[in-house]
Amino acid sequence: MRLSQAWLIARHDIGIFRTKRGILAGLVALPLGVSVGFPALIVYILDQHGSADAGSYLPGLIDAFGFWFVIGAAMLPTAIAAYGIVGEKVERSLEPLLSTPSTDSEILLGKVLAAFVPTMIAIWAGSVLYQVLVDAVTRSALGYLYYPNLEIVLLVFVLAPLAALYAIEFSIVVSARVTDVRSGQQYSGIIFLPLIFLYIAGEIGYNLDPTVLAYIALVFVAVVVGLFAVSRKTFHREEILTRWK
Amino acid sequence: MIHAVNLTKQFGPVTAVDRVSLDVADGEVFGFLGPNGAGKTTTVRMLASLISRTSGSAEVAGCELGKESDELRLRSRIGVLPENVGLYEATSAYQNLEYFGRLHRVEAGTLRANIERLLRMMDLWERRDAPVATFSKGMKQKVALARTLVHDPILLFLDEPTANLDPEAAKMVRDVILELKKERRTIFLNTHQLDEAQRICDRVGILRTRLITIGSPDALRTGLSGVRTVVRLDRASESVAQALRDRLHVPVEIDGDRLIVSVRDPDRQNPEIVEAVVAAGGRIREMSQLSASLEDAYLKIVRDAEASS
Ligand SMILES: Nc1ncnc2c1ncn2[C@@H]1O[C@H](COP(=O)(O)OP(=O)(O)OP(=O)(O)O)[C@@H](O)[C@H]1O
Numbered sequence: 023m024r025l026s027q028a029w030l031i032a033r034h035d036i037g038i039f040r041t042k043r044g045i046l047a048g049l050v051a052l053p054l055g056v057s058v059g060f061p062a063l064i065v066y067i068l069d070q071h072g073s074a075d076a077g078s079y080l081p082g083l084i085d086a087f088g089f090w091f092v093i094g095a096a097m098l099p100t101a102i103a104a105y106g107i108v109g110e111k112v113e114r115s116l117e118p119l120l121s122t123p124s125t126d127s128e129i130l131l132g133k134v135l136a137a138f139v140p141t142m143i144a145i146w147a148g149s150v151l152y153q154v155l156v157d158a159v160t161r162s163a164l165g166y167l168y169y170p171n172l173e174i175v176l177l178v179f180v181l182a183p184l185a186a187l188y189a190i191e192f193s194i195v196v197s198a199r200v201t202d203v204r205s206g207q208q209y210s211g212i213i214f215l216p217l218i219f220l221y222i223a224g225e226i227g228y229n230l231d232p233t234v235l236a237y238i239a240l241v242f243v244a245v246v247v248g249l250f251a252v253s254r255k256t257f258h259r260e261e262i263l264t265r266w267k
Numbered sequence: 268m269i270h271a272v273n274l275t276k277q278f279g280p281v282t283a284v285d286r287v288s289l290d291v292a293d294g295e296v297f298g299f300l301g302p303n304g305a306g307k308t309t310t311v312r313m314l315a316s317l318i319s320r321t322s323g324s325a326e327v328a329g330c331e332l333g334k335e336s337d338e339l340r341l342r343s344r345i346g347v348l349p350e351n352v353g354l355y356e357a358t359s360a361y362q363n364l365e366y367f368g369r370l371h372r373v374e375a376g377t378l379r380a381n382i383e384r385l386l387r388m389m390d391l392w393e394r395r396d397a398p399v400a401t402f403s404k405g406m407k408q409k410v411a412l413a414r415t416l417v418h419d420p421i422l423l424f425l426d427e428p429t430a431n432l433d434p435e436a437a438k439m440v441r442d443v444i445l446e447l448k449k450e451r452r453t454i455f456l457n458t459h460q461l462d463e464a465q466r467i468c469d470r471v472g473i474l475r476t477r478l479i480t481i482g483s484p485d486a487l488r489t490g491l492s493g494v495r496t497v498v499r500l501d502r503a504s505e506s507v508a509q510a511l512r513d514r515l516h517v518p519v520e521i522d523g524d525r526l527i528v529s530v531r532d533p534d535r536q537n538p539e540i541v542e543a544v545v546a547a548g549g550r551i552r553e554m555s556q557l558s559a560s561l562e563d564a565y566l567k568i569v570r571d572a573e574a575s576s
């Protein structure tokens with residue numbers, strides 16, 4: 023497998039969806055909303071409650087907010103991944119693509135990278151802004167800099183990439199079985215369920231400390247590996263040319 | 268260039284291609300004819316290593332089918348124009364070609380030169396930056412044809428390149444194919460256009476799940492019904508007809524003022540016909556050659572195959 027060949031395919035896909043305003047808007051709006059919206063909310067809460075006992079409730083709140091980068095990492099790439107497959111199906115361009123000297127894995131990896139790279143850039147950029155703003159608005163109330171810490175590193179560098187891969191693989195498997203982008207995305211809705219559960223768990227008091235996050239990451243790794251096997255089987259030239267609709 | 272032995276493809280219980288053996292020589296234009304569902308596309312996909320084969324073997328462009336280490340090499344030597352053009356509509360003709368050239372790892376300078384040469388050849392250079400979505404069907408087909416050529420393949424598989432095109436666009440595509448023929452590229456051409464096959468192809472094969480027959484278009488036409496020489500006279504009489512039968516030992520029919528003579532070798536026999544008619548007192552007004560078209564031959568071959576199966 024040649025990474026350069028996969029990257030060629032990824033770059034081509036990125037070039038195409040760059041012209042799709044909806045996808046681009048999501049990539050910018052969601053991380054920006056999280057990284058500006060939540061610090062703004064903290065300012066409001068501090069204003070209402072005062073900063074006397076901020077140390078008791080702020081950390082839990084901030085951690086839960088940080089989890090949104092994991093949810094975002096699963097939300098952002100589904101449209102790109104679905105488009106990468108369904109778009110080729112609509113244009114009937116898979117057969118010419120498959121007749122170039124590229125292996126199935128290279129094409130599949132290209133599709134994954136096309137969704138993964140822009141997503142992670144958006145998530146990481148958003149998380150940097152988020153940390154800076156959170157520190158700026160909580161520093162005086164807490165008396166110390168909350169970020170960076172181990173939790174956020176785990177969230178954005180371990181859990182978010184895993185969540186993105188999980189969502190991309192799921193979208194690819196679903197997209198292979200549908201004929202338009204919209205229905206592909208509808209199915210992808212169930213992707214978020216496990217993440218929403220985790221988020222609510224964090225909100226109602228289960229502590230998402232580094233150990234818990236590491237366990238969640240392990241579960242994710244298993245799911246990602248499993249889905250990889252499924253998508254690899256789905257994205258097989260014989261299947262694509264003779265069974266895909 | 269292609270050497271296939273008993274190539275077979277089954278889709279579940281359906282046998283799409285049944286024990287097809289054929290050879291295509293370097294520089295040859297081979298026409299693959301057959302009714303809808305005959306297995307032409309399936310055969311091309313097997314030969315282009317796009318789908319696996321159920322059984323049989325083939326060597327294509329010096330690579331063995333099914334050998335994993337040969338697959339990428341094979342695909343870099345051949346160009347495939349599928350039934351559906353499959354262009355990226357939102358991007359330009361130039362970008363479509365550029366992408367495929369890069370996937371084929373054509374060196375940047377060579378690629379630029381190839382794209383310009385091909386788009387000029389297709390008369391599309393002026394429109395190179397316009398999105399393909401704004402192109403007519405014929406223009407899209409030409410872009411797709413240019414795409415199959417961007418890496419300078421030695422063997423081309425063209426799956427019905429003129430289907431669904433108006434006569435003018437079809438002619439443009441055909442002219443390009445003739446141009447490629449002059450460049451001595453080997454071409455495997457799936458088509459339903461029998462006059463196209465007759466004009467372009469060195470040899471044709473007729474497929475109906477199995478390969479029914481294979482040969483040059485002329486051999487198929489004449490081998491089937493022979494050639495007939497038509498002689499129009501002042502008055503076609505039985506005595507002149509009989510004189511011809513006696514001299515040439517061939518069947519002769521009278522049709523109004525015409526004699527219809529079935530010949531095997533017109534170059535040798537036509538002068539004899541003239542002599543015999545004149546000797547028998549006939550006055551020749553006009554002579555012409557009547558031969559079955561490839562279409563007649565094709566229809567008869569396919570119907571016979573249907574009847575016998
Ligand atoms: N993916 C598939 N699954 C099942 N059967 C298939 C599949 N693809 C082709 N077939 C069957 O194989 C046979 C040959 O099909 P193929 O497309 O190769 O014919 P063709 O000669 O190219 O026809 P056409 O002139 O219509 O393009 C047909 O009976 C078709 O129904």
Ligand SMILES: [Mg+2]
Nearest residue numbers: 307308309350
């Ligand atoms: Mg076909």
